[in-house]
Amino acid sequence: MSKLRVTDLHKSFKKLEVLKGIDLEITEGEVVCIIGPSGSGKSTFLRCLNLLEVPTKGEIEIDDQLITDKKNDINKMRENIGMVFQQFNLFPHLTVKKNIMLAPVDLKLKTAEEAEKKAYELLDRVGLREKADVYPKKLSGGQQQRVAIARALAMEPDIMMFDEPTSALDPEMVGEVLGVMKELAAQGMTMVIVTHEIGFAREVADRVIFMDEGVIIEQGPPKEVINNPQNQRTKDFLNKVL
Numbered sequence: 033m034s035k036l037r038v039t040d041l042h043k044s045f046k047k048l049e050v051l052k053g054i055d056l057e058i059t060e061g062e063v064v065c066i067i068g069p070s071g072s073g074k075s076t077f078l079r080c081l082n083l084l085e086v087p088t089k090g091e092i093e094i095d096d097q098l099i100t101d102k103k104n105d106i107n108k109m110r111e112n113i114g115m116v117f118q119q120f121n122l123f124p125h126l127t128v129k130k131n132i133m134l135a136p137v138d139l140k141l142k143t144a145e146e147a148e149k150k151a152y153e154l155l156d157r158v159g160l161r162e163k164a165d166v167y168p169k170k171l172s173g174g175q176q177q178r179v180a181i182a183r184a185l186a187m188e189p190d191i192m193m194f195d196e197p198t199s200a201l202d203p204e205m206v207g208e209v210l211g212v213m214k215e216l217a218a219q220g221m222t223m224v225i226v227t228h229e230i231g232f233a234r235e236v237a238d239r240v241i242f243m244d245e246g247v248i249i250e251q252g253p254p255k256e257v258i259n260n261p262q263n264q265r266t267k268d269f270l271n272k273v274l
């Protein structure tokens with residue numbers, strides 16, 4: 033079953049064409065890792081999927097609903113997509129628990145009581161229940177990113193997108209964040225992950241996509257794309273990062 037379908041997606045910033053026609057279909061529960069050189073348009077692509085950027089051309093469908101249709105309520109569509117960035121962007125003036133409760137309560141999707149219950153459940157999932165009443169600055173980077181994941185999950189999204197979620201972390205904290213993501217994948221979440229963690233992609237992804245200069249160069253199961261790339265650009269890239 034198709035969860036997300038992208039057809040001929042283009043995005044330009046003034047004269048700079050960043051995405052040059054991307055087609056992609058992701059099925060429910062699929063875990064897709066996107067790899068590729070810096071500047072190739074990976075973040076722009078994720079931002080388009082979430083309509084943080086408006087595509088210049090092309091269509092994006094989620095559950096067969098055209099989210100690029102101006103008639104549709106973008107905010108409502110966006111609620112179904114959880115997004116985790118390199119920078120955790122937690123609200124510094126709110127405790128961990130309040131960070132997680134904020135969006136569902138503000139959008140009146142949950143009462144404060146329901147949101148709090150859910151926050152504890154999510155903190156259990158990311159292993160941080162004991163940090164519920166702590167402020168973000170008291171947490172390590174890895175802990176903050178786990179809270180950011182919990183916060184995204186609080187909206188009960190259908191799809192989770194990650195843009196280099198471990199790139200800003202000290203090496204010793206990368207594992208704990210990837211561990212949470214791995215569990216999420218095992219629980220059947222549909223995930224799109226931009227990452228330089230090739231080992232993680234090899235282990236967890238159903239499909240790896242290599243992107244360069246605004247197009248998909250090569251895609252397939254990790255065994256193929258990572259262990260046996262066909263395209264010279266993919267080979268060159270993997271040689272640099274592995």
Ligand code: ADP
Pocket residue numbers: 045048050068069070071072073074075076077
């Ligand atoms: P990646 O995530 O693969 O490193 P990005 O999507 O961040 O690549 O960027 C791709 C290209 O688009 C870069 O040349 C970048 O400078 C440009 N770009 C990204 N966002 C903007 C923007 N808001 N305005 C102008 N140029 C942008």
Ligand code: MG
Pocket residue numbers: 074075076195
């Ligand atoms: Mg990027």
